[in-house]
Each structure stands twice: as C-alpha cells, then as structure tokens.
Amino acid sequence: MYTNLKYNEMASETLENLTKGAFLTVKDQERLNTMIIGWGNIGVIWRKPIFTVLVRYSRWTYQLLEATKEFTVSIPVKDNLKKAVAFCGTYSGREYDKFKECSLTAEPAQLLQTPIVGECGLYYECKVVYQQAMEPALLNDEIRRSAYPEGDYHVLYYGEIVACYRKEIK
Amino acid sequence: MYTNLKYNEMASETLENLTKGAFLTVKDQERLNTMIIGWGNIGVIWRKPIFTVLVRYSRWTYQLLEATKEFTVSIPVKDNLKKAVAFCGTYSGREYDKFKECSLTAEPAQLLQTPIVGECGLYYECKVVYQQAMEPALLNDEIRRSAYPEGDYHVLYYGEIVACYRKEIK
Numbered sequence: 001m002y003t004n005l006k007y008n009e010m011a012s013e014t015l016e017n018l019t020k021g022a023f024l025t026v027k028d029q030e031r032l033n034t035m036i037i038g039w040g041n042i043g044v045i046w047r048k049p050i051f052t053v054l055v056r057y058s059r060w061t062y063q064l065l066e067a068t069k070e071f072t073v074s075i076p077v078k079d080n081l082k083k084a085v086a087f088c089g090t091y092s093g094r095e096y097d098k099f100k101e102c103s104l105t106a107e108p109a110q111l112l113q114t115p116i117v118g119e120c121g122l123y124y125e126c127k128v129v130y131q132q133a134m135e136p137a138l139l140n141d142e143i144r145r146s147a148y149p150e151g152d153y154h155v156l157y158y159g160e161i162v163a164c165y166r167k168e169i170k
Numbered sequence: 171m172y173t174n175l176k177y178n179e180m181a182s183e184t185l186e187n188l189t190k191g192a193f194l195t196v197k198d199q200e201r202l203n204t205m206i207i208g209w210g211n212i213g214v215i216w217r218k219p220i221f222t223v224l225v226r227y228s229r230w231t232y233q234l235l236e237a238t239k240e241f242t243v244s245i246p247v248k249d250n251l252k253k254a255v256a257f258c259g260t261y262s263g264r265e266y267d268k269f270k271e272c273s274l275t276a277e278p279a280q281l282l283q284t285p286i287v288g289e290c291g292l293y294y295e296c297k298v299v300y301q302q303a304m305e306p307a308l309l310n311d312e313i314r315r316s317a318y319p320e321g322d323y324h325v326l327y328y329g330e331i332v333a334c335y336r337k338e339i340k
Contacts, residue, residue, distance in 0.1 A: 008185035011212070015178035019214055041222055042181070043211030044189055046313045052211055052222075129310035132302060140299035143216045160310075 002165040007049035011042045014075055021085040023074040024053055026064040027114040033093030035061045036085055049161040051126050054154035060093040069128040072114050077121035078169050110163045121169040126159025172335045177219035180292055181212045184245055191255040193244040194223055196234040197284040203263030205231045206255055219331040221296050224324035230263040239298040242284050247291035248339050280333045291339040296329025
C-alpha cells in the first residue's frame with residue numbers, strides 16, 4: 001500500500017507541490033489538528049534527514065506542537081484537495097474539527113502517534129530535534145515587512161524525518 | 171554552457187550528492203575561500219527559494235560570510251573531486267589557498283561577486299536573508315553530544331537562491 005522512500009528521492013516533487021499547500025498535522029492526546037503550510041525546507045543536518053517547518057505563535061498548531069514535539073506532513077499530489085486546503089488554511093482548529101468539516105481521513109502513521117491525511121499521496125513523519133523562535137532583527141527588511149506586518153513571527157521546527165513514503169491516490 | 175533550473179528541480183540530486191561533500195565558497199574583496207559542507211537544507215520560505223547552510227564560529231568562512239552575506243554552493247556530480255574534497259574539508263583557508271592547492275577553478279558566478287568551483291557541475295548562488303546562531307539548550311541531547319562535543323556551534327545562514335544551474339562536466 002505504501003512505498004517507502006529515501007528522504008532525498010521525493011525532495012523535488014515535495015518542493016514542487018508544497019507551495020500549493022500541504023497539511024501539517026499534530027495530535028496531542030485527543031486534540032488533533034491540521035494546518036496548511038506552503039513553506040518548508042528539506043535536507044540533511046546533524047547527519048539526519050530533516051524537514052523544517054515554520055509555525056506562528058498564534059496558531060493552535062503551535063500549542064499542540066509544543067506539547068508533542070512531533071508532526072506529519074501530508075502533501076497533495078493531485079487536485080482533489082483544493083477545497084480542503086482552502087478551508088484548513090483559513091479556519092482555526094480551535095473552532096473547527098477540520099478533518100470532519102473537510103471529510104479528511106486521519107490515517108495512522110507508520111511510526112508516530114500523529115496521523116497523516118489519507119487523501120494526499122506524499123508523506124513525512126518527523127520528530128522535533130531542534131527548534132528556534134525567529135529573531136526579527138536578523139531578518140532581511142523587505143521580508144520582515146511583507147511576511148510579518150503585524151509581528152506574529154514563526155518558530156522554526158527542525159523535524160528528523162523518521163519515515164517518508166508515497167501512496168497511490170485514485 | 172549553463173542550464174538554468176528552477177530551485178526545486180535539482181533538490182533531489184543536490185541532497186543525494188551533498189552528503190558526499192560540496193564546496194561552500196565565499197569571497198570578501200580579495201579574500202577567497204571554499205570549505206566543505208555535507209549538510210544543508212533546500213526549500214521555500216518567505217515565498218523565496220532558500221538554501222540553508224551551517225557554518226561554525228571557528229571557521230574562516232564564518233568571518234568572510236559575516237563580511238559579504240553571500241555564498242555559492244558547488245556540488246560535485248562526478249567522482250573527479252574526491253581529493254579536493256578531502257583537502258578542503260581538512261585544512262583552513264587561513265593557511266592555504268585551497269583553489270591553488272587543489273587546482274580548482276574559481277569561475278565567475280552569474281549574479282554574485284563570489285565565484286563557483288568550475289569542476290563541480292551543480293550550482294547555487296545565494297544571498298543571505300536571515301541568519302541565526304544555534305541555541306544549544308534547544309537541541310536534542312544526543313545530537314548535541316555527537317555533533318558538538320567541544321561546543322563550537324553553528325550559525326544557520328538562510329540564503330535566498332538567486333540562481334541555480336547545471337554545467338556538463340567531462
């Protein structure tokens with residue numbers, strides 16, 4: 001059912017699809033949420049495959065991630081999830097059960113207790129090994145103005161990729 | 171002579187080759203140096219293609235990079251540079267002109283004043299848009315022990331990829 005891959009094999013496809021919106025999912029005990037990311041970095045640091053994601057302090061995901069320190073990234077590879085991406089990128093998990101609202105399937109992950117979004121096709125499971133809140137003064141001025149007009153900076157989470165795989169989507 | 175590419179098209183090939191050693195080159199006025207990196211992250215952040223590299227405080231490259239805030243990454247795609255990678259990964263640019271010692275060609279970059287290593291094959295030109303020194307307390311314990319037994323932590327440099335391209339190597 002799943003095809004396991006080396007982290008680098010799907011890097012190009014991941015980055016091509018990531019900017020269209022991917023699901024960053026976190027689960028702390030019974031509290032499950034998914035948010036949309038359009039940014040991320042993939043590579044190898046500290047001899048480990050790493051997926052870096054950015055989460056703003058204001059997000060519900062930030063609170064859950066601080067509790068669990070693990071996340072999954074589910075990347076749509078077809079056009080079947082545009083409405084779900086729009087909804088999950090607009091509303092907060094504090095107010096909506098996004099899986100229910102968008103008829104998304106929370107499928108078990110291979111190694112984490114956090115689920116993946118079954119309908120996507122490309123998956124990463126990550127355990128946070130480093131994190132750091134952004135230091136605004138060190139950021140390029142133009143980026144600071146365009147990406148953070150109201151502050152609300154990101155925390156950078158460096159997740160060790162413990163599994164990555166592909167699933168055929170019909 | 172050069173084939174220009176979108177940043178994501180060469181991500182998989184880049185990551186596959188990066189762990190074997192790539193040349194991180196910096197040039198501040200007449201001071202030119204190249205060092206070997208085996209770690210790095212590629213992706214998109216702040217709506218920009220980003221290559222993240224790590225440089226320890228102790229490196230000559232750190233001093234040059236702080237002066238210029240730009241760098242090139244030259245990635246060997248064949249086995250022609252193993253000796254050069256070994257030399258440049260062992261000795262400091264404070265003591266050796268590595269280009270001369272290893273008969274490497276400092277070819278002009280497309281957009282930066284920092285050159286590339288002509289013999290490599292895959293290239294990124296990057297302008298630093300964000301940087302941050304690592305915060306040791308936030309790092310996973312096992313990684314801290316294995317990667318930083320003597321301290322000397324890394325500074326993370328987030329370079330906007332302003333050009334990426336390929337060149338045929340004979």
